[in-house]
Amino acid sequence: MNIATNLDDSWTVAGRSFRSRLIVGTGKYKSFEQNAAAVEASGAEIVTVAVRRVNISDPNQPLLMDHIDPKKITYLPNTAGCFTAEEAIRTLRLAREAGGWTLVKLEVLGEAKTLYPDMIETLRATEILAKEGFEPMVYCSDDPIAAKKLEDAGAVAIMPLGAPIGSGLGLQNQVMIRLIVENAKVPVLVDAGVGTASDAAVAMELGCDGVLMNTAIAEAKDPVTMARAMKLAVESGRLAYRAGRMGKRRYADPSSPLAGLI
Amino acid sequence: MHEDGTASIRVNGEHRRVREGMTIAELALELGLEPAKVAVERNLEIVPRSTLGEVRIEDGDDYEIVTFVGGG
Numbered sequence: 001m002n003i004a005t006n007l008d009d010s011w012t013v014a015g016r017s018f019r020s021r022l023i024v025g026t027g028k029y030k031s032f033e034q035n036a037a038a039v040e041a042s043g044a045e046i047v048t049v050a051v052r053r054v055n056i057s058d059p060n061q062p063l064l065m066d067h068i069d070p071k072k073i074t075y076l077p078n079t080a081g082c083f084t085a086e087e088a089i090r091t092l093r094l095a096r097e098a099g100g101w102t103l104v105k106l107e108v109l110g111e112a113k114t115l116y117p118d119m120i121e122t123l124r125a126t127e128i129l130a131k132e133g134f135e136p137m138v139y140c141s142d143d144p145i146a147a148k149k150l151e152d153a154g155a156v157a158i159m160p161l162g163a164p165i166g167s168g169l170g171l172q173n174q175v176m177i178r179l180i181v182e183n184a185k186v187p188v189l190v191d192a193g194v195g196t197a198s199d200a201a202v203a204m205e206l207g208c209d210g211v212l213m214n215t216a217i218a219e220a221k222d223p224v225t226m227a228r229a230m231k232l233a234v235e236s237g238r239l240a241y242r243a244g245r246m247g248k249r250r251y252a253d254p255s256s257p258l259a260g261l262i
Numbered sequence: 263m264h265e266d267g268t269a270s271i272r273v274n275g276e277h278r279r280v281r282e283g284m285t286i287a288e289l290a291l292e293l294g295l296e297p298a299k300v301a302v303e304r305n306l307e308i309v310p311r312s313t314l315g316e317v318r319i320e321d322g323d324d325y326e327i328v329t330f331v332g333g334g
Contacts, residue, residue: 165334
């Protein structure tokens with residue numbers, strides 16, 4: 001059977017299987033309605049969410065949960081904005097209590113300007129979280145050695161950045177992403193840096209198990225259409241990876257036969 | 263404990279005066295929150311959701327009440 005007719009191409013993280021290889025964020029949208037429509041168009045089965053103080057002065061404001069149903073879409077709580085292991089762990093303990101989920105996204109940032117991960121704190125947090133029964137999917141630098149250490153520490157997925165968070169620059173580090181994919185025994189997802197559909201396809205063609213993005217969809221002029229474009233790009237890149245691309249040549253190779261030329 | 267039967271606490275960084283002895287679940291409802299949609303930390307310790315209706319507020323408590331919001 002060829003690959004295109006084998007429709008079961010699900011992937012598994014921490015024992016949970018998903019068909020969609022696209023994870024989308026829920027930040028920066030103009031409205032909850034637009035956000036929900038974009039999630040629908042993306043086909044995503046997992047969305048990232050942040051943990052923040054409730055608005056006590058206006059408790060009747062609509063909640064994310066009222067628009068994106070956590071019973072239908074898996075919420076992946078993140079630790080965005082945390083700069084130490086302790087802050088991140090505290091945030092995720094609260095997230096686990098709020099939702100009852102142990103599958104979480106860990107990110108420990110090094111500084112506000114680049115939002116580049118602090119890998120020492122990230123590794124420390126991963127170890128502690130794994131011991132506490134969490135299943136952390138971990139945002140990390142594109143360092144194959146650090147990625148291996150994260151995996152050994154209990155990361156259930158490795159999520160290297162393709163470019164700085166929110167930059168939309170596309171994958172600046174294809175060689176390193178490929179090395180991480182080749183070495184990993186857990187899923188690898190590019191998290192951050194995707195700007196448009198072709199970037200998502202590139203990540204999948206490198207052999208990544210999935211792609212996580214937020215800004216590329218939320219800040220598109222038409223987020224719902226871009227969400228659909230990303231769905232197609234991830235599927236397309238995945239199929240191209242499975243099909244196995246042709247080898248590259250330095251010179252031309254004619255597609256029409258040379259024999260029988262008049 | 264104050265003479266007027268109230269407790270002085272902090273909720274998400276803001277001072278509040280509430281009835282001494284009320285439970286955390288009662289506090290959440292008084293704040294207009296659905297206990298099922300929030301998580302509560304009391305003096306830096308998680309309060310398991312199953313005990314929100316049992317744990318009673320004490321003077322000087324510091325609470326963080328959080329929920330899920332949009333994020334990447």
